[in-house]
Amino acid sequence: MPQMTIAKALGEGLRAAMDKDPKVLIMGEDVGKLGGVFRVTDGLQKDFGEQRVLDTPLSESGIIGTAVGLAIRGYRPVCEIQFDGFVFPGYDQIVSQLAKVRFRSQGKVPMPVVVRIPFGGGIGAVEHHSESPESLFAHVAGLKVVACSNAEDAYWMIQQAIETDDPVIFFEPKRRYWEKAEVSVAQPPAPLFSSRVLRPGGQVTVACYGPLVKTCLEAATAAEAEGLDLEVIDLRALSPLDLGPVFESVRRTGHLVVVSEAPSESSVTAEVAARVQQECFFSLEAPVLRVTGFDTPYPPAKCEEDFLPDLDRVLDAVDRSLAW
Amino acid sequence: MSDPQGWIPGDPRSRPTPEHIVTGLKGTDAGGEDLVQLLTPEGVRVPDERFESYAADIDEAMLKDLYRDMVLVRRADREGNALQRQGQLGIWVPLLGQEAAQIGAGRALEPQDMAFPSYREHGVAWCRGIDPTDLLGIFRGTDHGSWDPLEKRFHLYTIVIGNQCLNATGYAMGQVFDSRVGGADTGTTREATMCFFGDGATSQGDVHEGFVWAAAYDAPVVFYCQNNQWAISVPLEKQTRVPLYQRARGYGFPGIRVDGNDVLACLAVSRWALAECRSGNGPVLVEAFTYRMDSHTTSDDASRYRLADEVELWKLKDPIERVRVNLVREHGVEPEFFADVDAEADALAERLRAFCRAMPDPSPDRIFSEVYADLSPQVEAQKAEYLAYRESFAESIGSEA
Numbered sequence: 237m238p239q240m241t242i243a244k245a246l247g248e249g250l251r252a253a254m255d256k257d258p259k260v261l262i263m264g265e266d267v268g269k270l271g272g273v274f275r276v277t278d279g280l281q282k283d284f285g286e287q288r289v290l291d292t293p294l295s296e297s298g299i300i301g302t303a304v305g306l307a308i309r310g311y312r313p314v315c316e317i318q319f320d321g322f323v324f325p326g327y328d329q330i331v332s333q334l335a336k337v338r339f340r341s342q343g344k345v346p347m348p349v350v351v352r353i354p355f356g357g358g359i360g361a362v363e364h365h366s367e368s369p370e371s372l373f374a375h376v377a378g379l380k381v382v383a384c385s386n387a388e389d390a391y392w393m394i395q396q397a398i399e400t401d402d403p404v405i406f407f408e409p410k411r412r413y414w415e416k417a418e419v420s421v422a423q424p425p426a427p428l429f430s431s432r433v434l435r436p437g438g439q440v441t442v443a444c445y446g447p448l449v450k451t452c453l454e455a456a457t458a459a460e461a462e463g464l465d466l467e468v469i470d471l472r473a474l475s476p477l478d479l480g481p482v483f484e485s486v487r488r489t490g491h492l493v494v495v496s497e498a499p500s501e502s503s504v505t506a507e508v509a510a511r512v513q514q515e516c517f518f519s520l521e522a523p524v525l526r527v528t529g530f531d532t533p534y535p536p537a538k539c540e541e542d543f544l545p546d547l548d549r550v551l552d553a554v555d556r557s558l559a560w
Numbered sequence: 561m562s563d564p565q566g567w568i569p570g571d572p573r574s575r576p577t578p579e580h581i582v583t584g585l586k587g588t589d590a591g592g593e594d595l596v597q598l599l600t601p602e603g604v605r606v607p608d609e610r611f612e613s614y615a616a617d618i619d620e621a622m623l624k625d626l627y628r629d630m631v632l633v634r635r636a637d638r639e640g641n642a643l644q645r646q647g648q649l650g651i652w653v654p655l656l657g658q659e660a661a662q663i664g665a666g667r668a669l670e671p672q673d674m675a676f677p678s679y680r681e682h683g684v685a686w687c688r689g690i691d692p693t694d695l696l697g698i699f700r701g702t703d704h705g706s707w708d709p710l711e712k713r714f715h716l717y718t719i720v721i722g723n724q725c726l727n728a729t730g731y732a733m734g735q736v737f738d739s740r741v742g743g744a745d746t747g748t749t750r751e752a753t754m755c756f757f758g759d760g761a762t763s764q765g766d767v768h769e770g771f772v773w774a775a776a777y778d779a780p781v782v783f784y785c786q787n788n789q790w791a792i793s794v795p796l797e798k799q800t801r802v803p804l805y806q807r808a809r810g811y812g813f814p815g816i817r818v819d820g821n822d823v824l825a826c827l828a829v830s831r832w833a834l835a836e837c838r839s840g841n842g843p844v845l846v847e848a849f850t851y852r853m854d855s856h857t858t859s860d861d862a863s864r865y866r867l868a869d870e871v872e873l874w875k876l877k878d879p880i881e882r883v884r885v886n887l888v889r890e891h892g893v894e895p896e897f898f899a900d901v902d903a904e905a906d907a908l909a910e911r912l913r914a915f916c917r918a919m920p921d922p923s924p925d926r927i928f929s930e931v932y933a934d935l936s937p938q939v940e941a942q943k944a945e946y947l948a949y950r951e952s953f954a955e956s957i958g959s960e961a
């Protein structure tokens with residue numbers, strides 16, 4: 237099994253999808269000659285040409301809006317948004333058209349468009365480069381939202397997203413882009429819209445996604461040293477949520493901590509908490525606790541260590557849950 | 561009609577071949593016959609019928625000042641790059657090559673005018689009285705801009721491409737509503753707004769909408785586009801078929817292309833454009849035709865997408881060198897003056913270094929402050945909880961020690 241970084245795995249996944257289906261296009265700012273600012277699309281324009289890997293004019297509304305048109309024409313565009321904070325000029329097209337064309341045409345016009353967004357903080361960047369806007373998309377009916385957390389998922393999930401006949405907002409954990417892992421290229425480990433138990437455990441369930449999966453796995457390792465047994469679940473699909481494994485886990489542990497970098501208000505973590513308390517009310521031995529970014533704009537980078545949930549804050553919540 | 565082989569930059573009837581675009585061989589140094597120029601790359605002062613009067617007061621002393629400004633901002637810029645390389649800054653956005661475009665425009669602004677920058681406008685900031693040390697926090701990650709935008713009449717840097725064009729237009733509409741446009745000119749009562757953005761930005765909806773709105777309300781905005789030929793790796797040809805200044809016509813206001821490496825021309829044209837706006841004839845589009853001599857930012861590697869030849873070509877048009885040559889040849893300025901400016905630049909660089917190294921990290925309170933005008937109970941609760949958590953941590957570390 238080859239070792240790959242997440243960035244490389246995404247690139248290889250895109251390459252495989254383009255090889256397989258000539259209707260797959262890549263479009264975005266600097267994705268061609270430069271290979272994207274994170275080099276995810278490195279080499280693709282050279283190999284597939286400028287008609288399949290488009291260095292677009294600088295306009296996100298243009299990228300999404302023309303992708304909608306290309307999809308109407310039968311293409312399967314994969315749009316790259318350069319950073320999380322730059323998706324908003326395209327948000328209108330995403331919410332008003334991309335999300336709704338299937339419904340409006342009553343299925344006559346599918347929208348197989350993927351919007352890739354590097355998200356999250358922890359890279360010491362200037363404003364608008366560290367945000368976690370996933371809940372703004374999960375809230376919109378008609379959109380599917382996923383987040384990968386490791387190289388193998390990156391490789392497979394991007395291909396599965398491209399094969400999906402609905403629009404998929406695909407979040408990539410930018411601060412983990414350079415982390416390597418083994419990738420089995422033989423077959424996908426799981427369907428796209430499924431959560432996965434990454435570490436079985438019996439005392440507290442920890443649900444997370446994207447960049448904080450690694451943090452939570454590290455927290456579980458640290459907890460183990462103190463004799464605590466955490467189960468870590470990577471949600472992967474944020475809309476639709478696949479909470480079956482979470483319900484099953486919480487029925488065993490009675491404790492749930494949900495972890496995300498995004499602000500907590502009206503968020504994916506809020507949705508998970510609401511559904512778990514509804515489904516697992518009699519199994520819960522403590523309220524569902526959340527460890528999240530604060531309900532503030534993303535702060536200047538020198539404050540981000542305080543803003544971002546880390547191993548200690550996860551363990552603190554675990555302790556509070558157990559002590560309830 | 562359109563012979564792709566014989567592509568003439570700026571001529572809408574001819575179109576570049578993919579090779580022109582892909583190899584970066586775009587002949588981008590050719591500004592075309594409409595280019596306003598008062599000082600040639602060789603340092604020769606040339607007359608310009610239309611704009612001469614806006615440069616009439618530029619004597620030797622003032623030319624020296626402009627030279628000094630450009631040398632100092634270039635030095636501060638190079639120091640920014642160096643501080644990033646030394647790990648003192650997370651990133652730096654260089655202005656190298658755009659000194660004349662920025663100092664010319666910045667010096668044309670009156671104190672009562674307002675400016676809306678993008679993220680590369682260190683030279684304009686300098687002209688608005690913002691010390692280069694005040695820029696460092698943005699790139700070190702201690703703040704999002706430490707100056708008071710209203711006091712300096714220089715808004716915060718805007719990173720989301722194009723956003724500021726609508727904000728500037730709205731501000732300028734306010735100048736109209738407050739009767740600060742037109743009427744008698746006492747020198748200080750009439751106002752205008754200058755909005756800075758790049759060639760890539762012209763593709764954004766916000767920029768287009770800014771043009772439409774400014775035209776609809778006769779808003780006194782000078783849309784000042786620094787066409788540095790590149791939007792990260794994407795060449796100008798991907799954003800436009802016509803020279804950018806010609807777009808203004810479609811919106812119903814004048815557009816003008818100025819040699820962005822000629823500080824005199826930039827100053828004169830900006831003065832004219834601001835005067836148009838103050839008198840009620842705005843808006844105006846100015847395209848400062850220049851070149852990004854460095855990579856997009858310190859995170860970028862321009863060698864991946866453009867040829868060194870192109871950069872070499874533009875080195876011959878250096879905005880500072882031509883002023884130096886002119887000062888020597890046409891004003892007989894002695895070497896001592898240049899040595900003094902260099903010494904001042906060294907001192908500025910030293911001051912920046914020392915300041916940067918001593919910058920304190922913000923306290924975690926910063927995360928929660930000024931999110932709303934009224935304290936939000938939710939945010940306040942999160943703040944209290946987090947600070948208590950942090951405190952408990954400090955205590956437990958203390959007790960272990």
Ligand SMILES: Cc1ncc(C[n+]2csc(CCOP(=O)(O)OP(=O)(O)O)c2C)c(N)n1
Binds near residue numbers: 294680720761852
């Ligand atoms: C809405 C938005 N999309 C993408 C980016 C990322 N980005 C930063 S600078 C840049 C290129 C800008 O080019 P131009 O407008 O020519 O200005 P220059 O950097 O050359 O001064 C891009 C794509 C951004 N900051 N904002």
Ligand SMILES: [Mg+2]
Binds near residue numbers: 758
């Ligand atoms: Mg540019």
